[in-house]
Amino acid sequence: MNLRERTLELARAYRKAQAPLTPERLIGGIGASLAYTRFPNDQDGAFDFNTQTILIAEGQSPKRQRFTLAHEVMHCLIYRDDDLLSELHEAYAGQELEAQLEALCNLGAAEMLLPREAVEAGMAKRGQSPRLIPELAEEHQVSEEVAIIALAEYGPSPSLVLVAGGKPMRVFFSARNEKMLDRVRREAQVPKGHPLALVLETALPYKGSAPLPGQRIPYALEAFSKGGRVYAVFREQMN
């Protein structure tokens, strides 16, 4: 079993043991305490291993705080899983290790809060549509980040899912399936004239071919806008 599958298994087992996942029950399963704080940077949360305390940034939306909490719980679960931890250290080092660990914690947190079956039921009806992002988020009371991660992970083909907006337009959050090789960094600019920029400008949905923002390789893109944000799914084109 690979690292992602094992992480998902950890998350699923934890969800089943701790359901319903109120903040108290989320944190209760690992025996940690919870504190809200103001971070000097724009950090969302942290796990203080010395005091076994999960720190959550003040002033963010409850959905975002809940996702951060689940993410920090995943840090703890992975940290306590000797096999998973040593495999992770065998496979990666340095910054790549950090990045993989963060991605695994996001993946586990998403699975905790938004079960795979719910995402697959949505995709069975509508395909891997970007419209599922706000719909799943609303229906399951999770942040859009959670829906984005799940939609990328469980999509039928290698894909990258993102939400973008703002002025100048930039990527707020993205997640990709492990088979998708290209990635987009957070805060990546969306160039003027890119289909995502046109969707934001015109509020018309888009279905066609486009590269990731600032890149060259074309993907099959489906995007639409809602409430000043653009939701998009980039899929590898099947030849």
Ligand SMILES: [Zn+2]
């Ligand atoms: Zn983290």
